[in-house]
Amino acid sequence: EVQLVQSGAEVRKPGESLKISCKGSGYSFTNYWIGWVRQMPGKGLEWLGIIYPRDSDTRYNPSFQGQVTISADRSINTAYLQWSSLKSSDTAMYYCARLVVVAAGFFDLWGRGTQVTVAS
Amino acid sequence: EIVMTQSPATLSVSPGERATLSCRASQTIGNNLAWYQQIPGQAPRLLISGASTRATGIPARFSGSGSGTEFTLTISSLQSEDFALYYCQQYNNWLTWTFGQGTKVEIK
Secondary structure: OOEEEEOOOEEEOOOOOEEEEEEEEOOOHHHOEEEEEEEOOOOOEEEEEEEEOOOOEEEEOOOOEOOEEEEEEHHHOEEEEEEOOOOHHHOEEEEEEEEEOOOOOEEEEEOOOEEEEEOO | OOOEEEEOOEEEEOOOOOEEEEEEEOOOOOOOEEEEEEOOOOOOEEEEEOOOEEOOOOOOOEEEEEEOOEEEEEEOOOOHHHOOEEEEEEOOOOOOOEEOOOEEEEEO
């Protein structure tokens, strides 16, 4: 089955670090960009950045540059999203999604999401 | 940045009726538009790409139309599983994707 499996929900305190994961299976993981998309409570969708697992080429939404770090380990078909110092405003659901590069690309396969809660 | 505006914010429809959702781009995007469905508590699911091409496994009751700046998603006969949030996304230029704020389709 073609799928993206994300790590489970996380609760952290402000200032703590966090790394969440997204494991692809059922397709050639290194042949597709993987994107990370944020959904804050009751809000819409925003893309944070994308990574090409074959060579770890990474691009960020300028609005999130410096706020998060995206990485990948192609040996285990996994992409990561990490924070070095969380803020309460990082509380959101985070989705990984596979990017199909037709024209500028859309997301055809999504993970189930990782809920991140940052609270003191 | 291309701003995507969806209307209405909420659409109340009875099962079996037709639903028409709109999405407007602040500048022309050709047919580089996708529609996603999000059932509460679930991940978004791709419905339509290229403004009108249904994704694999999407029922024929879902159809997309439009080009340039005006787009429409039509659900011809609403089923219970179709009551959800719907988002449009433009992908006209690399690394500048934007989503609409969503339309909630609820049971009337």
